[in-house]
Amino acid sequence: MPQIAVTLTDDAIDFAALTESVRSPLAGAVVLFLGTVREMTDGRRTVALDYEAYPDMARDRMQALADDACVRWPVVAAAIVHRLGRMELGDISVAVAVSCPHRKDAFEAGRFLIDQLKAEVPIWKQENWADGSKEWVHPGAPTA
Secondary structure: OOEEEEEEEOOOOOHHHHHHHHOOOOOOEEEEEEEEOOOEEOOEEEEEEEEEEOHHHHHHHHHHHHHHHHHHOOOOEEEEEEEOEEEEOOOEEEEEEEEEOOHHHHHHHHHHHHHHHHHHOOEEEEEEEOOOOEEEEOOOOOOO
8 A cells, every 4th residue: 555645734845754654565655846936927026925725725736636547557655735825936846756666657656746736726825926926826827
């Protein structure tokens, strides 16, 4: 049975601990994805992001995605963490770590998890632009 952890947090994401949490002698590959706050989006300068969620719904959907990944690939362990609240440039907003016996499966499972998380999980991002304007980005909306 794969080891799965899904978390929403207001705290900084410890990606080293997250990576260690999915390592196993059964896995020859560990893939880590970090989503970070970037400065430029579609030619506009970002100064910060704010994330909000429906926590119970978001955790349930994250768990369902992880369960789905375990059916599709031989996942040994997976961990998904999304941060909520205000984030500054360079901060880590989301992390996905996956371990599998082989790298191809680990890469595919990791990509599936982050892509589906962005498309399906009820977490909203507010872009705070350098010109003082703000804009909400909803799940499933196209992103750069």
